[in-house]
Each structure stands twice: as C-alpha cells, then as structure tokens.
Amino acid sequence: MRRVTSFRVFSPTPSGDGRVIPRWLRLRCFSAAAAVPLPEVPESLGSLATEEPEKKKEKKKRRRRLTKGSTSSSASGYSETAEIVRWNKVITGHMRWGRCEEASQAFDAMPRRTTVSWNAMLSGYITNDRFELALHVFRRMPHRDLVSWNTMISGFVRNGDLSSARRLFDEMPDRDIVSWNAMISAYAQYGQVDAAREMFDRAPVKNAITWNGLLAAYVQNGRLEAARKLFDSSPEWETVSWNAMLAGYVHRRRLEEARELFDRMPRRDVVSWNTMVSGYAQAGELGVARLLFDRAPTKDVFTWTAMLSGYAQNGMLEEARRVFDKMPEKNEVSWNAMIAGYVQHCRMEQAMELFGVMPCRNISSWNTMITGYAQNGELSHARKLFDEMPRRDSISWAAMIAGHSQSGLSEEALGLFIEMGRLGERLNRSAYTCALSTCADISALECGRQVHGRLVKAGYAAGCFVGNALLAMYCKCGSIDEAYDAFMEMPAKDVVTWNTMIAGFARHGFGREALEVFDWMLDLHTRPDDVTLVGVLSACGHAGLVEKGIGCFYAMERDFGITPKPQHYTCMIDLLGRAGRLGEAQVLMQSMPFEPDATMWGALLGASRIHGDTELGESAARRIFEMEPENSGMYVLLSNLYAAAGKWADVGRMRVMMRDKGVRKVPGFSWIEVQNVVHTFSVGDAAHPQKEEIYAFLEDLDRRLKKAGHVSVTKTVLHDVEEEEKEQMLKYHSERLAVAFGILRVPRGRPIRVIKNLRVCEDCHSAIKYISAMEGRLIILRDSNRFHHFSGGSCSCGDYW
DNA sequence: ATAGGGTTAG
Structure with a gap:
C-alpha cells in the first residue's frame, strides 16, 4: 500500500464512458492514394472572369470619401508642423513593428504632442495587445477627439470586454459613423446578433461598412438564411460583402450555393478566388480547387497556402510539397501548413527537417511540432521542444497537457496544469477543459473541484464547452449531485x-x-x-x-x-x-x-x-x-x-x-482520496501504516456482516481477476480495504468514494451493501464499467452489472 | 491615428 502525495494512476484506467478515443485519431487521415475527383469544369467560370483588383490607394481614397462630412477628425486645435508630422510617423512606424518601448521614447522626446500623437500611442498599444498601457494613455490624454474614443472602443472590443466598449460608446460626447460601425461589428464578432441588429437600426447614417457589419453578424453566427435574405434585399453590395456571403456558404460546406454566388459576382477580387479555392480544398475536392487555383488571375500568399493546406490535410503530401516549393513568397503560415501536413500524417522526420530550416518560426510552428510529438506519444521530444522554445502560450501548454493525458500519463498532465497556473500563465478555456477531462480520467474529484473554482473566477463558467467538461468531470468522478448542479x-x-x-x-x-x-x-x-x-x-x-x-x-x-x-x-x-x-x-x-x-x-x-x-x-x-x-x-x-x-x-x-x-490477469487496485492524499490498495495489501487498525476493523465488520445475514457468495469462484488467496491476511479484496479505510477516515455524513480498476466482485458487492446499512454511510464505488451507489443496504445498480 | 471579407497551429 502506498501513500502518495500526488495522484497515482494505474493504467489502464477506464475512462468514464468506457472508451477513450485518442484525439489524434480524430485528425483527418486520408490515405495518399485516395482517389481525387476529376476536375469538373465549371462552365460559368470562363466567361465572367474579369477582374478588377482594387488598388490600395483607391481604397483609401474611397474610405476618406465615405467618412467625409460625418467626422471632424483632428480637431486638435493645433496646427501640425512638418516636424510634428515626422515625429508622429516615427511613433506609428515603431508601433507597426511592435516596438512599444521605442515608440514611447519618441513620444517623450517630442517637442510638442498633438492629439494625433496621443492617438498613435493609443492605437499602437492596442494593436500590440498592451491593453493596460492603452487605457493609461486614454486616461491621461489632455484632449480626446472622435478618433480617440473610437480607438478605445476597439481596444475594449479586442480585449473581449464588450460591456465596457458599450459604456464608452454611450458616454462619448459625440458619435460618428465609425463608432456605430465599430459597435455593430463588435456585437457581430461576439455572437450578439440581436444587439448588432439593434445598433444597425439605430445608426443615424449608414455606409457600406454598416451594411456589411450587419451581414457579417448573420453570416458569422451561422444565420445564413437571414444573411441571404438581407443580401438579396439590396442590389448593391461591395465585393467585401459578396466575399463574406461566399465565406458563409463555404464555411458550412454549402459549395453549390457558394459557387452559384461566385459565378454571379459582378467583380471578383483575389479574396473571392481564395475563398473558393480554400472551400473546395477543405472539402477534399482538390480537383476543382486546383482548377480554380490555376484560373485565378492573381494569386497571393493566401491562394498558395490554401491550395497547399488542402493537399496537406488530405494526405497528398507530395503535391503539397510541390506547391510549397513553387510558392513565390512564403510566410510563416505557409511553412506551418506544410509542417502541419507532415505532422498530421505522422511524418515527423520531414516535419522536423522543415522546422529546422524554417526562417520565420513563430509560436505556432513550435506548437505544431510539440503537438505532433505529443500525439505520437513521443513525449520526451515534445518536452525538449517545449523547454527550448523562446516563448510559450496557452496552446503550447494545452498541447503538452493533452499529450500526456492521451498517453495515459494523467498525473503528469495535471502536474503540468498546476505548474502552468503557478507560472501565472493565463489559462484559457481549452486549458481548463483539458484539465477537467484529465481530472475525470483519474477520478481526481478534489482537484476537479479546485479547477472548477478557478474557472469560475476566470469567468469561464458560462461557456458551453467548459460547462460540458465540468459536467462530465463530476459524472466521471462519481459526484452525480455536483454534476446535476x-x-x-x-x-x-x-x-x-x-x-x-x-x-x-x-x-x-x-x-x-x-x-x-x-x-x-x-x-x-x-x-x-x-x-x-x-x-x-x-x-x-x-x-x-x-x-x-x-x-x-x-x-x-x-x-x-x-x-x-x-x-x-x-x-x-x-x-x-x-x-x-x-x-x-x-x-x-x-x-x-x-x-x-x-x-x-x-x-x-x-x-x-x-x-x-x-x-x-x-x-x-x-x-x-x-x-x-x-x-x-x-x-x-x-x-x-x-x-x-x-x-x-x-x-x-x-x-x-x-x-x-497465457491470459494475463490484470492486478486489481482500488483507491480512495482522503484529504488530498490518494491511498491505493491491492488485494490483501499489508503495507499500509495503519494496517492493524484497518484489519481489526474489517474483522469486526465481518462478524457483524454475518450477524446481519450476509452470506459469503463465493469461496471457490474465481473472483474478478484478483486471485483467490487462502491466507487470513490476504482474504480481502482491494475495494473492501478501501471502503474500510474510508469509513475510518472520511468524516461521517460525507460520501465514501472508492475507485476500482476492475469490475467489483459479487461477494464484495453484497458485503458493501450490508456495510452501507450498518454504518449508515453512502458509499460510491466506480468500477471498470459503471458506478454503484450503496446506501441503506441496497445499490443503485439493482444488483446487475 | 479609428469601423468591413479570405489562409495555419490548439
């Protein structure tokens, strides 16, 4: 009998639902030889393929025209000398490259600061995710114009704080079309379609962006029919909105409708083509995807990457590699897509080779490799990369945690989770979900409760994904009451x-x-x-x-x-x-x-x-x-x-x-958690520090059991898989030891929770029923395929299991 | 300097 201060797991630990599907199995794994559908020539494509890629300058001009009149920007009251303009450009330049420190130094060094300078700092901090600093700037700035307010709203939105964004919107002295548009798209982004609609209805002026915001609200939240109705209600949409509609269909795998729309588009830009290429590629229709790819009048990195990842995810790694090698320019996404392709098809050497020569590794690249090794059970490789990487995000942690948990190393997985929290790493939803399912796997109820407490504090309790994990955790840890709560x-x-x-x-x-x-x-x-x-x-x-x-x-x-x-x-x-x-x-x-x-x-x-x-x-x-x-x-x-x-x-x-x-018997174990310590027992275990007390108690129980009418069900039967032993000290099955220990140590009035890695034997089942009545305790036993709630002399399984 | 569409990792 061991006393351990951390969670001890005996594999195979059955998961609550009896089957554990390794997550990597769920990765798309098509064989490379899978037949590719012959390219079906879409007739309507040929004639209409006139392109008019909008130049960036034109776009800017357009935008200025749209906003003119409704805004009175740069109401700073100062005239901007050429010198100030130069300084402002320095700030934005630094900010664009993430150099917040340098931008801040430039800001301090300026002879005079205009509202534009303050706004540049504000938006720079926001785009670099330095939200606290942005807020500080906003509070300190001597004069706020519309741009400042709008920028701050977008900051709150980016930070996920919709209600503060709304408060700002309500408080601001004056609103322009940008403010309204920002709120509409914020609500769209966070799934609040009705609120977006309300904003749209209330907006005093509307432009193409306003309309597009509402359309996006519908599309992005899966309300395609409503989106389409809106779309059909107006004859004039910008290409952007056509593209949004297109993406909605593609996302839902409704390719015919997407194609019908695509064919009718008055103008297509590179995004339209990309959406279609990636739609067909993701759907596995690589022939059609390729055809569109070849016909696309302009290709950018997105086009190439969509084609590449289509091949990669469908296991056509050679084709993917050909595209990859031919790309005129690659960004980190292209590299990552190629690497992910190798990883998903278990070709780790090739993945590693590419990773090694990749010029622009980002966190995702590291994460992809770690996930690959972790899912292949090569945890030491995963760990090595994990330790080497310059920065870790919550995905890196989640990959490590999930990897350990899928390889049956639940204890290490939980350890990682705890380490992660201790390092102050910001835990996201998936980390919590992961931790909960690990707790569930090893029936670590107390730990599960702690995770629950922390995720409530983190504000994740209302999420469906986390909620489901929580519910499953309580079910699998045997606490059906808490599950129901x-x-x-x-x-x-x-x-x-x-x-x-x-x-x-x-x-x-x-x-x-x-x-x-x-x-x-x-x-x-x-x-x-x-x-x-x-x-x-x-x-x-x-x-x-x-x-x-x-x-x-x-x-x-x-x-x-x-x-x-x-x-x-x-x-x-x-x-x-x-x-x-x-x-x-x-x-x-x-x-x-x-x-x-x-x-x-x-x-x-x-x-x-x-x-x-x-x-x-x-x-x-x-x-x-x-x-x-x-x-x-x-x-x-x-x-x-x-x-x-x-x-x-x-x-x-x-x-x-x-x-x-040569059928091997799996040794039987039972365990029980008492005050954060997991005690494990095997049959006739004699190594526990309190063994005298436990056995004396069991002898006493035995006498009372006989008096109460319990008849030993078996003496000759091959119990469970635990070998029948004749010696006095070895006559007790592990579950009986654990139950006895529970009665001695778990405070009265609280349920005794025991977990066993095999099925409970008939004799013990009968005995525990009597014990529950004699001792007046609720005993919850999880065996390899179900839960037994013993109380008042009967069991929730109705004696059938 | 602020608001809209398409690709990757988990």
Whole structure:
C-alpha cells in the first residue's frame, strides 16, 4: 500500500464512458492514394472572369470619401508642423513593428504632442495587445477627439470586454459613423446578433461598412438564411460583402450555393478566388480547387497556402510539397501548413527537417511540432521542444497537457496544469477543459473541484464547452449531485450537455432521472442524436424499464430519424437479457444488419449468468474467445456462471484454460482520496501504516456482516481477476480495504468514494451493501464499467452489472 | 491615428 502525495494512476484506467478515443485519431487521415475527383469544369467560370483588383490607394481614397462630412477628425486645435508630422510617423512606424518601448521614447522626446500623437500611442498599444498601457494613455490624454474614443472602443472590443466598449460608446460626447460601425461589428464578432441588429437600426447614417457589419453578424453566427435574405434585399453590395456571403456558404460546406454566388459576382477580387479555392480544398475536392487555383488571375500568399493546406490535410503530401516549393513568397503560415501536413500524417522526420530550416518560426510552428510529438506519444521530444522554445502560450501548454493525458500519463498532465497556473500563465478555456477531462480520467474529484473554482473566477463558467467538461468531470468522478448542479447552472445547453447528463445518470444507475432529463430535452425541442439514444437506452436498462426501452428503440428511427448503430443494439441486448428475455435478445441479434461484436456477446453472457442459462452463456463465451482471446474479464464472467450453476469442474477447467492461453490477469487496485492524499490498495495489501487498525476493523465488520445475514457468495469462484488467496491476511479484496479505510477516515455524513480498476466482485458487492446499512454511510464505488451507489443496504445498480 | 471579407497551429 502506498501513500502518495500526488495522484497515482494505474493504467489502464477506464475512462468514464468506457472508451477513450485518442484525439489524434480524430485528425483527418486520408490515405495518399485516395482517389481525387476529376476536375469538373465549371462552365460559368470562363466567361465572367474579369477582374478588377482594387488598388490600395483607391481604397483609401474611397474610405476618406465615405467618412467625409460625418467626422471632424483632428480637431486638435493645433496646427501640425512638418516636424510634428515626422515625429508622429516615427511613433506609428515603431508601433507597426511592435516596438512599444521605442515608440514611447519618441513620444517623450517630442517637442510638442498633438492629439494625433496621443492617438498613435493609443492605437499602437492596442494593436500590440498592451491593453493596460492603452487605457493609461486614454486616461491621461489632455484632449480626446472622435478618433480617440473610437480607438478605445476597439481596444475594449479586442480585449473581449464588450460591456465596457458599450459604456464608452454611450458616454462619448459625440458619435460618428465609425463608432456605430465599430459597435455593430463588435456585437457581430461576439455572437450578439440581436444587439448588432439593434445598433444597425439605430445608426443615424449608414455606409457600406454598416451594411456589411450587419451581414457579417448573420453570416458569422451561422444565420445564413437571414444573411441571404438581407443580401438579396439590396442590389448593391461591395465585393467585401459578396466575399463574406461566399465565406458563409463555404464555411458550412454549402459549395453549390457558394459557387452559384461566385459565378454571379459582378467583380471578383483575389479574396473571392481564395475563398473558393480554400472551400473546395477543405472539402477534399482538390480537383476543382486546383482548377480554380490555376484560373485565378492573381494569386497571393493566401491562394498558395490554401491550395497547399488542402493537399496537406488530405494526405497528398507530395503535391503539397510541390506547391510549397513553387510558392513565390512564403510566410510563416505557409511553412506551418506544410509542417502541419507532415505532422498530421505522422511524418515527423520531414516535419522536423522543415522546422529546422524554417526562417520565420513563430509560436505556432513550435506548437505544431510539440503537438505532433505529443500525439505520437513521443513525449520526451515534445518536452525538449517545449523547454527550448523562446516563448510559450496557452496552446503550447494545452498541447503538452493533452499529450500526456492521451498517453495515459494523467498525473503528469495535471502536474503540468498546476505548474502552468503557478507560472501565472493565463489559462484559457481549452486549458481548463483539458484539465477537467484529465481530472475525470483519474477520478481526481478534489482537484476537479479546485479547477472548477478557478474557472469560475476566470469567468469561464458560462461557456458551453467548459460547462460540458465540468459536467462530465463530476459524472466521471462519481459526484452525480455536483454534476446535476453544474448542469442546472448552465445557461445554454447543447446536445452534448444533455447527452452527458443523461449518460451520467444512466451510468450511476439512476435510470428514471436520466429519462426525466430526456423528456425535458424533448420539451425544449432539442433534437436528440445517436449518442443521446445510447444514454437513454442504457438508462432504461439500468432502471429495468424494458417496455419503455423497446419503445424508444423503435421510436428512434421513426421519430428522430436516427438509424440504430451497433451500440444501440448492444444496449437492447443488455436490456432484454437483463429482464430475462434471452430469446428476444438472440432474435434481435440475428436480425441486426451487422455481425454481432464481442461487446454484444458479452452482454448476452452477462445476462446468461444472471439468469443461470449455462448453455447460452457458454456459446456466447465461445464467440468472445474467438474474437478476443486475451479478454480476461470474459473468462472470469464464464467461471462465475459455472460457479453459480455449481459446475465446479468447469470452473477448474477455466483456470487451466487461462493459464494455458497465457491470459494475463490484470492486478486489481482500488483507491480512495482522503484529504488530498490518494491511498491505493491491492488485494490483501499489508503495507499500509495503519494496517492493524484497518484489519481489526474489517474483522469486526465481518462478524457483524454475518450477524446481519450476509452470506459469503463465493469461496471457490474465481473472483474478478484478483486471485483467490487462502491466507487470513490476504482474504480481502482491494475495494473492501478501501471502503474500510474510508469509513475510518472520511468524516461521517460525507460520501465514501472508492475507485476500482476492475469490475467489483459479487461477494464484495453484497458485503458493501450490508456495510452501507450498518454504518449508515453512502458509499460510491466506480468500477471498470459503471458506478454503484450503496446506501441503506441496497445499490443503485439493482444488483446487475 | 479609428469601423468591413479570405489562409495555419490548439
């Protein structure tokens, strides 16, 4: 027995939902040989390809014309001598290159400062993300003109503080069209479409930018139909707005509509072409993308990079490399796209080679490499780069944390998270999400609570993404109450939120609550998806609601348009089998449109054990052994079945079979967290400092258990995977030790939470039920596939698991 | 010196 001051993990630690999909698997991985669709020649393209790239100077002139009359800028009251103008140019020059210090020195050295100088400092600090300094300048400046106010508004917006931006807008003595436009696009950017609309309606003057702001509000927030309606309502849009509309369709993969629009455009600029090229490239239609690419009358870095990354992401690395080598100019994005292409297809040597010669590495380049190594499990390489890089941002940390967590090194992952917070690194949403899912993986409830507290302080609690992670963390850490609280507090719930809550209740054995949440979801007109139905069906199974489950199963296709997947059939086999309707379960299995897999046979085997159908159990087990000969859990399940039927010879045979096949038994462990220390126990563990106390207590418990009517379920059965031992000191399974320790150390009135890496054995399950009644304690046990809440002599699993 | 569209990393 070890006492550890940090979190100890035994792999494989099952994740709460039983399956861990490594994030790198989700990366797009198409084989390089995948057929490329033949370029389909868009007829309408040829004739209309007249271009009129707007010159920068013209644009500027245009803009000046637009704003003229509505603004009275440079109302400084000072005449600007040529010398002052020169100084102001020096300031903006420094600021453009991020040299805030030098700009500040120039500002101080000037003989005289005009409002333009102050404004240059203000906007310089803002574009360089020195928000505090900008605010300081704004407060100190002797005279503010419209530009100062507008600049400060954009500063607040950039800093994510919409309400302050709005306050400034309301407070400013005078507003011009720029102020209105700034607010409209700010609301658009932060998803507040209605507020953007309101601003638009209230704006006393409107120009093309105003209109475009409203259009962007719709497009960027996925309200394409509204955007299109607006777009169609006016015949005159600038190319910028055409492009925004185009991008909206492309983003949603609605390429036909994008193309229809593109073909009709009166003028196309390089952005229009880029949007289309990248749209087709991202959709995997590289033939069409290439065709457009070849036809584009002007190409800039974006065009080339879009084409390059299209090839790279679809695994066509040679083509990507050809584009890369031919590019007339490359920026860091082009390099990063090429490197990312290699990384995503596990060609780390080539990625590294490119990274090594890259002239303009930025943080992203480092992050891409780190992510690549981390996702390939080469954590030492990742760490080396991480330590070497000149600056780290939250993405670098997140890549390291996620990498460790995906490689099963949850403890190190959490350690990194803590280190990150200690270094004062600004934690972003993804860092919190990452930390929460790590806590969930190792059932670190206390740590999860601390992360929760910190993210509330950081103001991230209302986010859907973080909220879902929080909810999942509490579910997986066995605190269904806190999960429910988190669920209730979420202002916006998406499908994932509902799914997580439903599955959480189901896994904890609270089927009825799960179904209530499901009904509530339907009431609110949230459309369930296939994951929802897995949760619902398993909830029905756990609550013994057979008819309801059957009803849902048949309703899913009819009412929700969801075709049942293998997981749904597994739930149904489990549900029917548990209810003793083994025949129906078999019929269902035969009528499925796919072959039964090992988990389905496993469900059938489990049901056979409960209902004592040795023959069916045997045949199910045979199929499992064929498919997964190393699955030790199934041998155990079958032995238990034999034992229940009194077939001791067969139990012996199973032991021999396991030995002959070399099936390795996974050692069983249980652990419990008491006052931030995780105590781990193995079977018959005798190394704990308080072992005398624990064993004495267990002996006493044993006596009282017998008196209360607990009969040892097994003596001969091959328990779980923990080997049966005869010695007195070794007779207790790890979960029993952990529970005993919990009763001794966890304050009365608080639940005792124990985690086990394998399934709980039948004898312990029965004993813990009695213990919960005798001691008047709530005991929550997470085993390898579900949660058991023991209280008052019964368990939330209803004795079936 | 302030407001609008397109590419990459997480």
